[in-house]
Amino acid sequence: MFVPCSGWGLGCLRLCLLRVWASEVAGRCACGACQARLYGSGGSQPDVSRSGPARRTLKEWALLVSPFGRLRTRLPCSLAVRPLDPLTYPDGDRVLVAVSGVEGGAVASLQVRYDEAQKEVAIVSDVIDPQASVEVNAPLKFDLDIKSSGSGCVKVQNIECDNCKIETEQGTSILQSVKSQKLHIQTKGGKVICLGTVYGNIDIHASDKSTVTVDKLQGSSVNVSTEDGLLKAKCLYTESSFLSSAAGDITLGSVHGNITLQSKTGNITVDSSSGCLSASTYQGAIDVYVSQLGKVELKSHKGSVLVKVASSLQAYLQLSG
Numbered sequence: 001m002f003v004p005c006s007g008w009g010l011g012c013l014r015l016c017l018l019r020v021w022a023s024e025v026a027g028r029c030a031c032g033a034c035q036a037r038l039y040g041s042g043g044s045q046p047d048v049s050r051s052g053p054a055r056r057t058l059k060e061w062a063l064l065v066s067p068f069g070r071l072r073t074r075l076p077c078s079l080a081v082r083p084l085d086p087l088t089y090p091d092g093d094r095v096l097v098a099v100s101g102v103e104g105g106a107v108a109s110l111q112v113r114y115d116e117a118q119k120e121v122a123i124v125s126d127v128i129d130p131q132a133s134v135e136v137n138a139p140l141k142f143d144l145d146i147k148s149s150g151s152g153c154v155k156v157q158n159i160e161c162d163n164c165k166i167e168t169e170q171g172t173s174i175l176q177s178v179k180s181q182k183l184h185i186q187t188k189g190g191k192v193i194c195l196g197t198v199y200g201n202i203d204i205h206a207s208d209k210s211t212v213t214v215d216k217l218q219g220s221s222v223n224v225s226t227e228d229g230l231l232k233a234k235c236l237y238t239e240s241s242f243l244s245s246a247a248g249d250i251t252l253g254s255v256h257g258n259i260t261l262q263s264k265t266g267n268i269t270v271d272s273s274s275g276c277l278s279a280s281t282y283q284g285a286i287d288v289y290v291s292q293l294g295k296v297e298l299k300s301h302k303g304s305v306l307v308k309v310a311s312s313l314q315a316y317l318q319l320s321g
Contacts, residue, residue: 070144076126099132105131156174159179167185178194181201183198194213219237230249238256262279264281265284267285281303
């Protein structure tokens, strides 16, 4: 049985392995049987297609490659990377490149080449028409080293590799059902969107007002940070996760494992926590539902703290403020 409590300043209530701190503003704690809210992304996959004059394929390449190589791109336009069709290319030894755009667009500067010694396919251009788009079908296990300038967007689907590195400036990065031993995504002002399940040791860093929205991240180590943008994830299955934002809200659905959340002025919301959770914010509010027993530590210096706990849990709470 749990007793609701509220208080001003520093107070303390202890309920098994769950501790809450709040100071300067009232800290609130309500414990009892409750249901986790249905978590929704509230949006759909953005349409990165462009309207205007008729677009068509302007040039194509077919390269004979090693199935275990690397794709390196440096482009100011949109890029899409998908795996080869295994039925058409059972040996996985091709890279197919197609550039599309409007007739007369500047695509002649696009360089596509394969370095057999380095096992690297390079697709490079500084002056290609930003309205153009490049599509690449690569071997399933190809590593990715992608840099996009300007508003160029990047979409990677169904790739399984050891290393995946994506950097954008203002363009959106979309990853759909990607598996990588080491995944690094960085954007200076674009969105980061993860669809389906993204597996691996994951680092995502979004600057300025960039947002990060995730369906599901699964891996040993996950680190995600934003500055002023929203950080939103439906599901986390990790051994260790660290999610932070300077001024943006952190909104999570179902989280599993050892999770650390930090925000200076943003709010922190967790719909369902199973495992060890540490959440702290200086000025924002914290709202957490604990579905399975674990050590939970919540701290807010100037904001409120709301804790909801399943009635089936045998736990104690320590509240300090």
